Amino acid sequence: MYRYDEFDRRLVRERVAQFRDQTARYLAGELTDEEFLPLRLQNGLYIQRLAPMLRISVPYGVLSSEKLRKLAHIAREYDKGYVHFTTRQNIQLNWPELEEVPDILAELAEVDMHCIQTSGNCVRNITTDHLAGIAPDEVEDPRPWCELVRQWAALHPEFAFLPRKFKIALTGSPADRAVSLVNDIGLRLVRNEEGELGFAVYVGGGLGRTPMVGSLIRPFLPWPHLLTYLNSILRVYNRYGKRDNKWKARIKILVKAWGPETFAARVEEDFEHFRDGPLTLTEEEVARVRAFFTPPPYEAVDPAAAARELEERALADVAFQRWRRRNVLAHRVPGYAAVTVCLKRPGVPPGDVADWQLEAIADLADRFGFGEVRSTHEQNLLLPDVRQTDLWALWRELDRLGFASPTVGTLADIICCPGGDYCSLANAKSIPVAEAIQRRFEDLDYLYDLGDLRLNISGCMNACGHHHVGNIGILGVDKKGEEFYQVLLGGRADGQASLAAVLGPSFSREEVPEVVEKILEVYLERRFEGESFSDTFARIGIEPFKERVYG
C-alpha cells in the first residue's frame, strides 16, 4: 500500500489551509459564488438538494483499516452516521455542514486522506481494477503506475481549469475490471513483442449524455513516456476542448469531431517535442514507487489441505457453499483468496455503510488480512488477502454484519447512483427502483440460474450509475415533471466494453420490475446452454425483447 511521506503530508496540510482560507474569504464576501464554485468543487464539495455533499478521494480504491476507522468517526461526528461508496471507488458524505468542511479535511489529513480533485473540471481521482496486484490474470500490477499518475495529476498547475471533468482509468488485466474504455483516458498495461512493458492508450470514452467507447490512439507507449504523453493529451484537450457548451465539453466530443487519427496526430506532435523531457519516468522513480506495493508477508499454506477443509465445510453447509461460489475470488497466491464484502441488500441503498459497520470491516481487515480494504466500481468492498483456511470464520462474521448476501455479480448486485433521494441533478429516484427489483428477484435459485448479470441504474443522464454498460440499464427521465424510466439492453463492461441500446418508450416506476422480468424471460427462453445474457443479446438482438415488453 502506498504510504505518505512527509512531502505528501505537507501538501495535503497546505491544501487544507488553503481551503480554510478560501471558505473564510467566501463567507466574508471576498469571493463571489461563481468564483468559490470551482474552488470548493476541486475540494470535493457540492451543494446538493438537501445539504452539501463532500466527496472523499480513495486513490485507485485502496483503503486501510486505519482509514476506515477515521471515516467512521467522521460519519458519526460530522454526518448522519453513514457514508456512501461510489462507482468511482470514492466515498461521499451526504450531510456535512459547509462551515465544518475544513475541519473534516483536517481530520482526513491525519490519516493521509483528502478530497483533492474529486470534483470540478480537473483531472479526477484515477481508478483501477479492484483486484490489482492479486489477480491471477494480470500483465503487471497497475497500482504503482496509478500512484505515479496520481502524483502527476495532483495540483497540476496547467490543468486545473479544463473545459470539463477528466477521468482516467488504468488496468493491468485484459479483463479490464476498471472499465477503462469508458473513461476520458483508458490505459491498459501491455507487453510488446520484445516483452517490454508499456501502455495501450485509449481516449474519448465516457458515459453521460453522449456515451462512447474510447478510441485506441497509441497501441504501445513505452512506460518511461507515460506522464509526458498524458500531459500532451491534456494540453491538446485544454486548448481545443469546447468551452461554450457544457454538454459538448468532454474530450470525447473533440475526439469525435476531429476523428481519432487527427486527435492522435496533434497529441503526437506535442509529445514529440517534450519526449525525454523532465516528465520522463526513470527506473529509480518507478522502483521507489513499486517498493510500496511489494507483496505483504503471505504465509505458506498447504493449498491441497486448505481445499480439502473448504470442501468439507461446503458440503456441510450449503449457505457457505453458495457464498463461496459467488463472493470469493481467485488469488494469485496459493492458499489465499479475495473476498467481496457485499454492500447490496434490499432496504439499504447500494454502497451505503454505517459507521459501526466501517469499524467492524476494519477489524475484519486486520484479523483476516493485512489491514487493507478495497472499494470496487460495483460499489462493494473487498478484503484482498484472506487465507482460504479463514474463509469459514470470515463468512460467519460477514453474515452477522449483513454483508454476506451470496449474490455478488448477479442481478441482485445492482449498481445504483444516489439519484433523486440525494442528488440535485436527478430526474428520478433510483434507490427505490433498485430495492423493488431486489425484492422481486430474491429467489437464489432464480438468480443463480440467470448467472452473471449486471443491472445498473442512474437517476439522470450523467450516468453515475453506469447504466450504459449494464447488461440491463435503467435511466431516470423526466416526462412533464413526472419520473419515468428508460430501459436499455446489451451493454457490457468487460474487456470488450460496449454500450447498451434503448429498448423503447419509458415506463413508470411501478412497471419497471415487471419489464425486467419480461426481459429475463426472453433471455431464459432463448439462451443456449451456458450462454451469458450479453452473448444471447449479441446473437438475437433487441427485437425479441421489444416484442415481449411492448407486444
Next chain:
Amino acid sequence: MARIIRGGEVVEDPWILVEESPPDPVAVPRPAMLPLSAWLSLPPEVRGQGDTAPWLASGEEFEEAVDALLQAPLIALHFPVFRDGRHFSTAFLLRKRYGYRGELRAVGHVIRDQLFYLTRCGFDSVQLREGMDPEAALASLADFSLVYQPAADDRAPLLRRRS
C-alpha cells in the same frame, strides 16, 4: 497606473491595456498592450522600440506569430473568465516550447487563488480582477511549498527529488 503583482510584490505598472483594435495602432499612448493582430500590424521599427506589447485572447492561435512574439518585451494573456484555463497552456508553451524570455502577464478575470498555478506555468506578472486586493493576495503565492510535477518554473518536482 495599474497595481500588479510581479516578483513577489505589488508594483505600479505603466502598461495600458487597449482592449479593442484601434484604427491607428501607431497613435495609441504607450506603453500599450494591443490585440495581437493590431500589434503585428505595427511597423517593425515601432515594435522594436519596446513600448508596445501584444495581448492574446483565450484560445487565439498564436503559433504562426511565434517569431514576432519572441521579440516582444511583454506578452499579456487575457482571461475572459477565470475558469477558462486555456492560457495556462499558452503560457507553458511560450516558455517551454518556444523559449520566450520576456515578461508574461495574466490580465482579465484572474483571481488570487490561481496565483500559484499561474507562476508555475510561467507567468511572472499578474493583474488581478478589479476589486481583489493584490497586497492580501501575495500570501497565495506561497499556498504550497512543494510540487509533484515539473512545470515552467524552476521548483524541483518530487518526481525527481525523492529517488
